[in-house]
Amino acid sequence: MVEDFTVTPWEVKGKIDYDKLIEQFGTQKITPELKSQLNSMAGDLHVMVRRDVFFSHRDFDLALKKQKEGKGFYAYTGRGPSLGMHIGHLIPFIFTKWLQDKFNINVYIEMTDDEKFLRNQDYQLQQTRDWSKNNIADIIAVGFNPDKTFIFQDTEYIRNMYPLAIKIGKKITFSEARSTFGLDVSSNIGIIFYPALQIVPTMFEKKMCLIPAGIDQDPYWRLQRDMAESLGFFKAAQVHSKFLPPLSGPEGKMSSSSPESAIYLDDDPNTVEKKIMKYAFSGGQSTVELQRKYGGNPDVDVAFQWLYYFFEPDDLKVREIEEEYRSGKLLSGELKEILVQKLNAFLEAHRSKRDEAINEINVFKYDGKLASQMWKTVHE
Numbered sequence: 001m002v003e004d005f006t007v008t009p010w011e012v013k014g015k016i017d018y019d020k021l022i023e024q025f026g027t028q029k030i031t032p033e034l035k036s037q038l039n040s041m042a043g044d045l046h047v048m049v050r051r052d053v054f055f056s057h058r059d060f061d062l063a064l065k066k067q068k069e070g071k072g073f074y075a076y077t078g079r080g081p082s083l084g085m086h087i088g089h090l091i092p093f094i095f096t097k098w099l100q101d102k103f104n105i106n107v108y109i110e111m112t113d114d115e116k117f118l119r120n121q122d123y124q125l126q127q128t129r130d131w132s133k134n135n136i137a138d139i140i141a142v143g144f145n146p147d148k149t150f151i152f153q154d155t156e157y158i159r160n161m162y163p164l165a166i167k168i169g170k171k172i173t174f175s176e177a178r179s180t181f182g183l184d185v186s187s188n189i190g191i192i193f194y195p196a197l198q199i200v201p202t203m204f205e206k207k208m209c210l211i212p213a214g215i216d217q218d219p220y221w222r223l224q225r226d227m228a229e230s231l232g233f234f235k236a237a238q239v240h241s242k243f244l245p246p247l248s249g250p251e252g253k254m255s256s257s258s259p260e261s262a263i264y265l266d267d268d269p270n271t272v273e274k275k276i277m278k279y280a281f282s283g284g285q286s287t288v289e290l291q292r293k294y295g296g297n298p299d300v301d302v303a304f305q306w307l308y309y310f311f312e313p314d315d316l317k318v319r320e321i322e323e324e325y326r327s328g329k330l331l332s333g334e335l336k337e338i339l340v341q342k343l344n345a346f347l348e349a350h351r352s353k354r355d356e357a358i359n360e361i362n363v364f365k366y367d368g369k370l371a372s373q374m375w376k377t378v379h380e
């Protein structure tokens with residue numbers, strides 16, 4: 001059956017049915033049992049796990065088992081640098097930082113300045129390099145441990161990755177890459193080889209690698225799992241997140257390419273307020289009278305969805321907001337105002353951490369404990 005939604009690393013379209021995606025991609029649902037196991041090991045549950053923003057996984061249970069047995073795991077995630085990051089991009093990083101805090105694990109963060117350059121005819125390499133620097137500051141601001149986190153840019157770290165990259169490259173045929181990523185004979189040969197570079201960090205340690213990421217990145221991990229053991233490494237484990245919906249409504253994902261659909265990390269308070277008030281798709285009724293009478297629909301209301309994803313972490317409060325909105329007690333404008341306050345408080349705190357993070361870029365890239373060790377390692 002043809003689905004009315006599409007999820008690939010480069011395109012997310014339509015109203016995504018996440019249960020169907022689990023079937024399509026052959027992943028597992030994060031079950032109440034897995035949540036309770038995580039809860040008992042971590043001491044609590046991250047809001048994005050409690051609310052099924054992280055909804056799917058492969059071998060997350062196995063990674064936790066390794067941790068219990070004292071063998072441990074490490075985390076790996078990444079970012080294709082662009083001019084500005086939007087709040088959706090932070091989701092995997094926020095959860096990865098939580099995992100680092102709870103399990104004291106190493107974290108590797110790949111900045112794919114190569115991928116971004118290769119994918120877009122209009123971009124110059126210098127641009128994607130400059131954006132990496134900017135994006136790295138936003139990522140550091142999430143609060144990673146400088147001794148246990150290595151952030152690297154592909155075009156810089158390539159020498160250390162190349163031997164392993166070609167071993168991986170040799171295991172993937174063009175035909176597999178073509179069907180996995182929707183490439184064709186007009187694709188440039190740089191992007192055809194690129195998947196090897198996104199797979200290398202899953203083999204940075206002889207430990208299990210756990211990848212927190214949006215589910216759009218899953219095709220890479222399917223390829224990884226087919227070949228990892230033949231190269232002497234573990235199949236990578238993953239935890240997949242849903243997409244923070246764009247302001248325009250519950251379809252697709254927030255994307256950097258349509259500015260009015262996204263809130264960027266450097267949007268000032270006025271811009272945030274204007275965008276939310278003007279563009280955030282409302283599940284409310286067309287008039288105050290109708291809203292009071294029939295109530296709104298939080299399931300499609302973007303302001304509510306954003307509060308639910310993580311901007312209102314208090315479970316009781318979010319339930320109260322949901323009930324008041326459904327019953328008509330809370331109007332759409334009032335709901336949006338709650339989000340504006342939360343978002344602006346979040347962004348203000350983020351920006352002040354970001355200002356400090358700019359001075360720490362070299363620690364995470366080169367001089368920190370893990371970073372300096374990694375520069376001495378050539379991956380084979």
Ligand code: TYM
Binds near residue numbers: 078111211214217242
């Ligand atoms: P990129 O830069 O497109 O996205 C970075 C991360 O953000 C996730 N994401 C979202 N999550 C929730 N809601 C959204 N609206 C949303 N939009 C994007 C993505 O799924 C991703 O996890 N090729 C990668 C870079 C990369 C990578 C990795 C990502 C290299 N190695 C390992 C994850 C794990 C990319 O261009 O991501």
